[in-house]
Amino acid sequence: MPSKPTRDDTRERLIQIAMELFAFQGYAATGLAQIARKAKVLPGSLYYFFPTKEDLLHATLQRRHELLQPEVLDPAWDGVDDPIERVFALLAGYRRMLTLTDFQHGCPIGNLVIEVGNSHPDARRLLVRNFDNWLDAIERCFRDAAPRLPPDHDPRRLAVFVLVTMEGAVMVARAYRNFEAYDAAIIQLRDYLERLLADALAHPQPDKARNAKKRSRRA
Amino acid sequence: MPSKPTRDDTRERLIQIAMELFAFQGYAATGLAQIARKAKVLPGSLYYFFPTKEDLLHATLQRRHELLQPEVLDPAWDGVDDPIERVFALLAGYRRMLTLTDFQHGCPIGNLVIEVGNSHPDARRLLVRNFDNWLDAIERCFRDAAPRLPPDHDPRRLAVFVLVTMEGAVMVARAYRNFEAYDAAIIQLRDYLERLLADALAHPQPDKARNAKKRSRRA
Numbered sequence: 001m002p003s004k005p006t007r008d009d010t011r012e013r014l015i016q017i018a019m020e021l022f023a024f025q026g027y028a029a030t031g032l033a034q035i036a037r038k039a040k041v042l043p044g045s046l047y048y049f050f051p052t053k054e055d056l057l058h059a060t061l062q063r064r065h066e067l068l069q070p071e072v073l074d075p076a077w078d079g080v081d082d083p084i085e086r087v088f089a090l091l092a093g094y095r096r097m098l099t100l101t102d103f104q105h106g107c108p109i110g111n112l113v114i115e116v117g118n119s120h121p122d123a124r125r126l127l128v129r130n131f132d133n134w135l136d137a138i139e140r141c142f143r144d145a146a147p148r149l150p151p152d153h154d155p156r157r158l159a160v161f162v163l164v165t166m167e168g169a170v171m172v173a174r175a176y177r178n179f180e181a182y183d184a185a186i187i188q189l190r191d192y193l194e195r196l197l198a199d200a201l202a203h204p205q206p207d208k209a210r211n212a213k214k215r216s217r218r219a
Numbered sequence: 220m221p222s223k224p225t226r227d228d229t230r231e232r233l234i235q236i237a238m239e240l241f242a243f244q245g246y247a248a249t250g251l252a253q254i255a256r257k258a259k260v261l262p263g264s265l266y267y268f269f270p271t272k273e274d275l276l277h278a279t280l281q282r283r284h285e286l287l288q289p290e291v292l293d294p295a296w297d298g299v300d301d302p303i304e305r306v307f308a309l310l311a312g313y314r315r316m317l318t319l320t321d322f323q324h325g326c327p328i329g330n331l332v333i334e335v336g337n338s339h340p341d342a343r344r345l346l347v348r349n350f351d352n353w354l355d356a357i358e359r360c361f362r363d364a365a366p367r368l369p370p371d372h373d374p375r376r377l378a379v380f381v382l383v384t385m386e387g388a389v390m391v392a393r394a395y396r397n398f399e400a401y402d403a404a405i406i407q408l409r410d411y412l413e414r415l416l417a418d419a420l421a422h423p424q425p426d427k428a429r430n431a432k433k434r435s436r437r438a
Contacts, residue, residue, distance in 0.1 A: 026334065028247050104337050113394040115245065118323050119398045127394050160391070160400045161407035165380075168387030172379070175346050176334040181379045188380035192411040199414075 011049045013039045019060045023108040024101070027115050029059060054120065059110075061126035064108065070131050084193060087162055090138070091186055094170055095179065103177045109134075110124045113130075115128035135159045149202045165189050230268045230278075232258045238279045240328040243320070246276060247333050273339065276331075280345035283327065302363035303412060304337050306381055307355070310405055313389055313399065328353075329386045341387045354378045369419045384408050 017039045021030040032053055036046045049055040076093035077086050097105060109130045117124045135156065142155035149158075165185055173182040220345035236258045240249040251272055255265045269275040295312035296305050316324060328349045336343045354375065368377075384404055392401040 024337075026247075105358065106333060110390055111333050113390055114325060114330050118243075124396075125393065130392055131391065157403040157407060160403040164387030164391055164400065164404040166382030166387065167385055167390050168385065171329055171332055171343075171386050171390070172350065172383055174336050175350055177343075181383065184376040184379040185383040188376060188411075194415070195414050195418075196413070204369050
């Protein structure tokens with residue numbers, strides 16, 4: 001016999017439905033009544049958990065933060081060990097998402113930056129926390145690859161460049177509703193990283209490379 | 220004595236106010252009544268020129284297309300002749316715009332891709348025309364610089380990479396409300412282009428370079 005849904009189940013279902021609707025329709029276009037209906041929850045129950053729509057928005061951003069590793073990074077990196085290839089595997093994951101959703105669903109964080117970033121300062125801070133979390137993961141890839149990169153390259157700055165490329169490529173792909181621009185941007189990013197790898201290989205700096213490796217282990 | 224405003228003046232004023240409000244507040248959050256009020260025009264007059272809000276949206280996107288050269292490219296490129304430096308001068312223009320508007324106003328085209336791209340197919344096509352126009356201008360820069368770039372580099376694909384970097388960098392800067400990520404992305408893009416220039420310089424291919432120059436002249 002299935003057990004009765006608990007309070008936590010209901011709250012979680014509301015968050016999941018809200019995440020989906022905010023991503024596909026936007027925050028303004030999504031009403032609390034629609035969320036309650038789709039979650040098969042009485043409006044009063046929704047208000048019990050989330051007195052305001054903004055409370056629900058914050059809960060979805062908190063959940064997205066927690067889900068980055070299990071739902072975004074782990075599936076993209078399954079079977080991919082090379083840290084540079086992990087960067088491209090993650091970018092391929094966003095491409096797959098655009099295919100699966102027929103270009104309707106961009107990066108949910110980027111969308112909300114544009115939609116509510118000006119008007120909702122608390123949400124903006126949670127969006128930044130999500131970006132920071134993403135950047136930490138990609139920075140780790142570049143730290144792991146540090147001995148193979150020119151020693152003057154900053155792993156955080158490279159991670160920012162990847163985030164910027166991803167957000168821009170997802171946006172432009174959604175405008176064109178095809179992958180021409182997305183793929184063009186990834187080809188150029190890969191060309192850049194391959195040039196960095198080739199440069200480091202051609203100019204080995206044993207001491208600095210070892211130090212970078214040590215720094216990476218300490219981190 | 221100032222002349223009486225003509226029909227064209229009124230229509231143009233409505234477009235200018237709509238462009239500003241759509242860029243700062245978004246399309247959904249901007250009401251036709253607010254536009255009429257700000258333009259000091261009676262609502263009936265607005266409906267005379269633009270029977271629907273979508274008609275006004277289309278008119279603003281048409282105007283943005285026409286204004287790219289005189290209002291975006293010409294000011295950014297004033298006194299800048301080097302085609303590669305023109306790319307960075309344009310990116311510096313977006314950075315200035317973020318400063319002037321305290322990060323409230325991103326790229327008006329990119330914002331609308333995310334806000335109305337799914338729901339307004341005609342507007343989406345006009346947004347694509349704006350991107351195409353922008354890409355044509357940056358592609359011309361890379362065509363002009365073709366003899367100084369490795370011969371296998373496609374000027375259109377490089378232009379797409381610059382557009383993607385700009386859109387991503389503007390979005391991420393608006394999230395953080397500072398220029399750390401924006402500047403990091405531009406540093407990496409410049410490093411990439413400098414590596415391409417250095418590579419071409421180290422491996423001159425006289426025939427190919429001449430052909431690229433000829434192609435650029437024919438275009």
